[in-house]
Amino acid sequence: MTLQRDLAWQELELAYRASVAHQFARYALGLDFEMLPANVVHQAKRCLLDALGCAIGAYDAPGRVMCETVLQELGGKEEATLFGSGKKSTVLNVTLLNSFLVRFLDFNDVGGGAHNSDSIPGILAIAEREKSSGRDVLTSIVISYELGARVTEATGKSWGESLGIKGWTPDIRGGLNMPPALGKLMNLSEDQIANAIGICASHSLPLGILDTNYEENTMSKNLRFGFVAHSAVLACLMAQQGFTGPERIVEGENGLRQVVFQDNLVLDRLTDFSGWRILQTRHKYLPANISSIAHILATLAIVNEYDLKPEQIASVRIKAGLKESQHTTYAAKKYPRNAESADHSAFYANAIAIKERAYSPDAFDPKKFTDPVVLDLIEKITVEPDPSIPERGRAGSSEITTTDGRKFEKHIDVPHGFGNDPLTDQELEDKFGKMATKYMRDEQIKKIFDTVWHIETVNDVNQLTALMAF
Numbered sequence: 001m002t003l004q005r006d007l008a009w010q011e012l013e014l015a016y017r018a019s020v021a022h023q024f025a026r027y028a029l030g031l032d033f034e035m036l037p038a039n040v041v042h043q044a045k046r047c048l049l050d051a052l053g054c055a056i057g058a059y060d061a062p063g064r065v066m067c068e069t070v071l072q073e074l075g076g077k078e079e080a081t082l083f084g085s086g087k088k089s090t091v092l093n094v095t096l097l098n099s100f101l102v103r104f105l106d107f108n109d110v111g112g113g114a115h116n117s118d119s120i121p122g123i124l125a126i127a128e129r130e131k132s133s134g135r136d137v138l139t140s141i142v143i144s145y146e147l148g149a150r151v152t153e154a155t156g157k158s159w160g161e162s163l164g165i166k167g168w169t170p171d172i173r174g175g176l177n178m179p180p181a182l183g184k185l186m187n188l189s190e191d192q193i194a195n196a197i198g199i200c201a202s203h204s205l206p207l208g209i210l211d212t213n214y215e216e217n218t219m220s221k222n223l224r225f226g227f228v229a230h231s232a233v234l235a236c237l238m239a240q241q242g243f244t245g246p247e248r249i250v251e252g253e254n255g256l257r258q259v260v261f262q263d264n265l266v267l268d269r270l271t272d273f274s275g276w277r278i279l280q281t282r283h284k285y286l287p288a289n290i291s292s293i294a295h296i297l298a299t300l301a302i303v304n305e306y307d308l309k310p311e312q313i314a315s316v317r318i319k320a321g322l323k324e325s326q327h328t329t330y331a332a333k334k335y336p337r338n339a340e341s342a343d344h345s346a347f348y349a350n351a352i353a354i355k356e357r358a359y360s361p362d363a364f365d366p367k368k369f370t371d372p373v374v375l376d377l378i379e380k381i382t383v384e385p386d387p388s389i390p391e392r393g394r395a396g397s398s399e400i401t402t403t404d405g406r407k408f409e410k411h412i413d414v415p416h417g418f419g420n421d422p423l424t425d426q427e428l429e430d431k432f433g434k435m436a437t438k439y440m441r442d443e444q445i446k447k448i449f450d451t452v453w454h455i456e457t458v459n460d461v462n463q464l465t466a467l468m469a470f
Contacts, residue, residue: 016194020176020250023271025193028143028180033135033456036142040276041456044141049452050109050283050428051102051117052083052468057287057361057435058104059084059470061339063219067097080128081462083121084439086469091129095122095233099226105361106343107431110290110418111281112177113148114170118225119178120144122233126185127461134455134464140181142278147177149277154269155261167208168260174228175201176250182236192236198245200235201256204228216332217340283428285417286359289344291324293417295396298410299353302400306408310355310373315401318346319386321393329383335375339364350398351377361435394418439470 016022036044058064068082071093078088083098098121102108108117123140126132151173179200183193206228210221235245250256250270257265286293295318302308319325327333328346336342342349342364351374352363368374389395397411417423423431429449436445448467455464 016247019194019248019252020267020270021194021197021247022190024147024176024180024197025183025190027147027273028184028193029190031139031143031184033139036139037276040142040278041138043278043281044138044145045452045455046283046425046428047109047111047117047141047145047278047281048120048137048455049432049449051120052448052452053428053432053435054103054105054107054117055083055098055101055121055468056432056439056470057107058101059439061101061104061222063104063222064097064101066219067100071097080125081465081468083468084470086466091122091125091233092230094125094128096223096226096230097121098125099229100222103222103224103226104339105287105364106289107284107287107361109281109283111149111278112145113150113152113173115225116145116148116177116281118171119148119174119181119229121226122178122229123181123185124461124465126182126233126236128465130185130187131460131462132185134458134461136185137461138456140184142276143184144177144181145278145281146273146276147180148173149280150270150272151176153277154266155264156266156269166260166262169206169208169210169224171206171225171228172201172204172256172260174225174232175204176256178229178232179236179239182232183239186236186240188236188240192239194247195243195245196232196235196239198247198249199238199243200228200232200245201249202246204231205260211344213326214330214332217338217344219338219340221340282418283423283431285415285423285427285431287343287361287363288349288359289324289328291321291392291394291396292328292344292346292349293396293415294394294412295320295324295346295398296349296353296359297415298396298398298412299350299400300357300359301410302398302408303354304357306406308354308400308402308408310377312402312404313354313377313380313400314403316350316354316377316381317399317401318350318381318383318396319389319399320346320383320396321389322385322391324392324396325383325385334378336369338366338369342369346383347378347381348374350381351375354400444470 076090079091080094179196206224333345334347336345353359395413399409
């Protein structure tokens with residue numbers, strides 16, 4: 001009987017060791033800063049700088065005040081820094097609030113399986129708690145992006161197709177890519193990280209209703225990944241104490257592959273760790289839905305080149321992929337009442353672009369949602385699918401007809417920031433600066449730039465997070 005038991009336990013242990021969770025854990029523990037190519041390190045710095053800039057630009061978000069009020073009431077040990085106020089709170093509280101800030105403007109990057117810069121606040125919070133070095137932080141950022149991208153790749157489709165169509169958001173990947181990134185900083189063992197993945201991924205499944213075609217977007221959209229990251233922090237802390245979770249969370253009975261992905265998940269792709277997916281990350285030039293950027297840029301090009309005023313506009317015809325023409329046009333988005341819907345409104349974005357000849361975070365001032373000029377322009381705009389553009393393509397065009405009968409048209413295949421036209425380092429600094437000058441002096445902004453670009457020389461990441469107080 002003892003032999004049979006021992007054989008059964010051995011077989012069970014072998015199944016666990018072969019699981020995706022354990023392979024993700026081994027990948028994280030086996031990756032050291034010295035193994036990262038120079039271009040990978042630099043890209044991780046770009047992602048870090050862009051995420052911090054997005055967080056600063058979101059400081060006036062109504063939801064920020066509400067979240068911070070609740071977190072202050074909860075109190076707790078002072079372990080990490082809340083962006084903006086500079087107050088200290090628990091790693092859980094800080095992860096939640098700072099993730100909210102990074103996501104609010106929809107200005108954050110596209111990579112690591114979706115908008116993976118939402119992972120950076122949790123990484124920084126744990127790094128503060130552990131007094132980790134800049135090299136440790138960069139390594140964990142790379143881990144998060146690499147593993148997050150592989151979750152999406154394992155579906156064989158784009159993240160929108162692979163997850164959204166089934167009613168989930170792509171941020172469920174956080175249950176798989178965050179525990180390894182955080183566990184690395186916390187010096188967890190392979191078993192502890194694998195169990196943390198099981199704990200987190202079995203309880204953190206954000207639904208697609210947070211970002212749909214027909215529903216109005218709400219403040220909760222900004223916590224799609226934040227809540228998962230919050231759960232990942234908690235899961236790692238629990239696993240560190242020996243708490244267990246389903247290690248076969250991906251491939252086990254009623255696990256993610258079977259329930260969420262409906263068996264459409266290629267496990268070999270999940271665990272193919274060759275290459276550097278973080279290099280595919282792109283950063284947004286405008287704070288808008290990814291597939292909206294091209295037609296907004298087209299409208300901006302026309303009104304600026306031909307000096308068009310709102311009163312000269314007779315009609316605006318926007319063409320985009322089928323998904324864009326649905327996702328940003330229904331009634332809940334056409335007349336936005338909040339920033340979360342405004343940054344996903346093709347009508348509102350183009351109306352603002354025409355009136356202000358710019359489209360920036362300033363577009364989300366609530367007073368502009370009821371601006372008569374903006375509302376009048378919205379009524380002159382139509383949005384339709386262009387059969388020549390792939391369903392989820394990022395191309396778009398704008399055709400503007402003036403009251404005197406002139407017609408102008410502009411088509412953009414690949415919006416600036418994407419494809420082979422990524423934002424330069426200088427453009428990332430400019431993007432950061434435009435959002436930060438409202439709250440920081442130039443000296444502080446330049447200090448952040450210098451610290452991020454040379455963060456591998458920083459012995460304690462608190463040197464960076466202290467600069468995020470204003």
